[in-house]
Amino acid sequence: MNEKAKAPAAEPKSRANQKKELPEHLKSYKHVWVMLELERGVVHPVSWELLGEGRKLADQLKVDLGAVVLGPPGGTDASVADAFAYGADVCYVVENPALVDYRNEPYTAVMTELVHKYQPEILLLGATNLGRDLAGSVATTLLTGLTADCTELAVDADGSLAATRPTFGGSLLCTIYTLNYRPQMATMRPRVAPMPLYQAGRTGRIVRHDVSLPEDDIITKILAFLPDGSTDKANLPYADIVVAGGLGMQNADNYLLVRQLADVLGGEWGGSRPLVQKGWISSDRQIGQTGKTIRPRLYIAAGISGAIQHRVGVEGADLIVAINTDKNAPIFDFAHVGIVADAALALPALTEAFRKRLSAAATRPAAE
Template sequence: MTTPAKPAAKPAAGGRAGMKKELPEHFKAYKHVWVFVELERGQVHPVSWELMGEGRKLADKLGCELAGVVVGAPDGGTKEAAAEAFCYGADLVYLCEDPILAHYRNEPYTKALTDIVNTHKPEILLLGATTLGRDLAGSVATTLLTGLTADCTELDVDADKSLGATRPTFGGSLLCTIYTLNFRPQMATIRPRVMSMPERVEAPVGRIVEHKLDMAEEDIVTKILSFVPDRDANKANLAYADVVVAGGLGLQSAENFQLVRNLAAVLGAEFGGSRPLVQKGWITSDRQIGQTGKTIRPKLYIAAGISGAIQHRVGVEGADMIVAINTDPNAPIFDFAHVGIVTDAIRLLPALTEAFRRRLSPHSRDRLAG
């Protein structure tokens, strides 16, 4: 039995009605929206460009400039990253180059970013909620004595030019909007794939403001002796998969989760699951989907036996097509799924797998993924 999916009711970011007030005089020195461009070993993390697109929207609302901040070694792709920032909407780029910035270490990166902030005073500073970004954002906010809202799912600004940063709270059961009213800059981290990737538009290199790092190698406690890349072929790539199949507690047992793996294999898809499955040991943490796991934006997402609480919803609602399978017609996932199927996933998944196996050739699977 199929049921038409209910309209996706996006939670409101919230407001501060009746709280409008005159901002402190010293706030006037803080202007513009900044995005930290995460660069590691010559590669820019895609979340940087996703944030550049969101930063562009905020800057346009505020009527200010959008700036990228690039930190790294002179031969580590910094010039290329700075040039690319203009193709994603930046009006200017702050560039800090130094050989001791070749590899990420908290001390020199915190020093570089806080010095640039104290010199040029941004109103809003955005970083990706990656391993690097979370480490850096926390130490920068602490050093600057300002507020930081982590793992945001939505950003907006109000009439007071205050950043409203929305994130799940109380174990993912509620969404709240947090404002940093009395401190600047206003900082937030956003998980990869939460925001859509903006269109890249070829653009000439614009204004670049260079900043010198006032630090020496002997000032840094942490030393990098060697770098060993992760070559785990089985590591999940959920965030950038075009097709994802996931399971939840409705599958009833770890053995039944193999049904999800089987369907994913036939579709040439990635597989994952909800947080309770990680807690039970059915799947590894790198395959968890949701606010505390991976945020995904696939072209097709099949959720089998997942109830669809807020924690899971914010991790998948960017998908182009969500197909939900659940025995409970009142499951929250049907509120935002595009197609809802009310049935037992344990019975339906084998039938789907066999149907796709018969009908999909390798070429048709390529078309599905493309």
């Protein structure tokens, strides 16, 4: 290794907290964008959640909130109307036959072109398979910073995006900046942010952008789409009631008590990470930083100690009820209501009490 190569190593640390002035060609980057995930005519709700968060950022920065809507010819109108109702000021609309379903090549090409032409300062995507696949390609093409899986987005005093995410397996949080590059990109998982208000009749400006995407130039072809069967497919992120178990359930048989309560409540069931490792539940029912983020109206955690990795996945719940034998368990630090008891004994009693109450109420003449 020569001397010249060694020289730069002395200063790397000093760069970390510095904000250089933005390079001239990046100063014109303005406005906050959300990429709408439109697939087979349906927008993933995470896009609306991001519009809600984007709205707050745009208001603080006093700029417009833009929604990027990509789809087949004639296939974006309903989504554009919804985007305005959820808070967008501008919709950047690209319709092309090649955009009928998500593919990395054409989507990356179009997103990159839009960013170069209309120059947003912030670009937000869902941390879904689509959003992560696309965000990584777009950020690398643009050579800008991308922060994955944010749990909080804010604008700091000098207008920079402060993107907070869990780190080290969810044991700590960190706030990440992209100070000297644009756009500042981030992804956020479904259900981390609440759904914004739907303001029917709200409208905005539409910018149509034409692209040339000859199918012959796109190498990857979609041969088929095989929809999931609807049975037994966990939909934890969007469930109103979730009951989950942890290692405190002690064994797989006791874990069934969690399912029984969920069934009586008409809710979904899940568990903490160790239960997946033990094989008591499948990975699509894992709740927490490395599993699903939930936002139910009622969350009952049975025999879960409440490590931060779990906490970041459930904090958005309206009401958290915790049952744990250890009165010092961290879950009681963020649950709203607690019961210090053995969940294996408490759950059957609770299930029975709910069953009685609900069936009694159901047989009463409709009181509404």
